[in-house]
Amino acid sequence: MLSPVSRQQLEQHLGAPLPQDPQLVLVTDLDGTLLGGSLAWRRRFYAWLAKERQRVLHVFCTGRDLQSVARVLASDASHGLAAPHLVIGDVGCTVACGVSLALVPPAMEPIEALWAGKSELLSQLLVDVPGLSPQPISVDRRLAFSYDPDSFDSALIARIEAHGVDCLISDERYFDVLPSGVNKGSTLLALLDWLQLDRQRVVTAGDTLNDLAMFETGLAGVMVGNAEPALQLRLPDLPHTYLARAQGCEGIVEGLIHFGFGYLLGDMQAEL
């Protein structure tokens, strides 16, 4: 589906260099995951990420758009949250430099191609649908709605998907319409290939159904303890995913130890 892009081509669009030989590629969802858990654990984990920038290549993988990611970085800087190296935003439809938040066009061209014409077509189809209200965010390469399960007719999903798109319901309140086959997992795998990163060094973490595609890649995955029940139900089908007992950042740390990355964690390991 995605055309080959070289690491060099991607790096030309980045405002800061990537670590040359990262020991860990940590791919975190934001809400409920990197932004989840106690404030004490968040501060501890963010300080560790900031200190380990050369050994840990950090990727945000979120449903938020870039403006919303910028707001998180601004508001949580006071807790020590540093910019990641890369951002996968809009549930896999956007790829950007973590530091500058500048788009990485070569990574998005294949996604743009799949989305061409869909927005106009589907915006009309999805006007005034009971249970769906458009979210006030930028909607490049996807459509984003707030979702009410009680008033939405789920038979509509097949009719929408017949137009060559995927519908994704997450956290029982978000409804995304995405280019067919594009999700957090597909964009992550493409990025890992382009950057020639060793899949054995990758750990993903998430908490809602829009993270399922990351867990289905077969990469090591951490489902944090506060994951939504519908996601936890999928655990038996996800042999490389670990369900943490702890929530948010503490759960990520627990998962990193489970997958053998405890040696990178220093003092944090003893705190758990």
Ligand SMILES: [Mg+2]
């Ligand atoms: Mg989340």
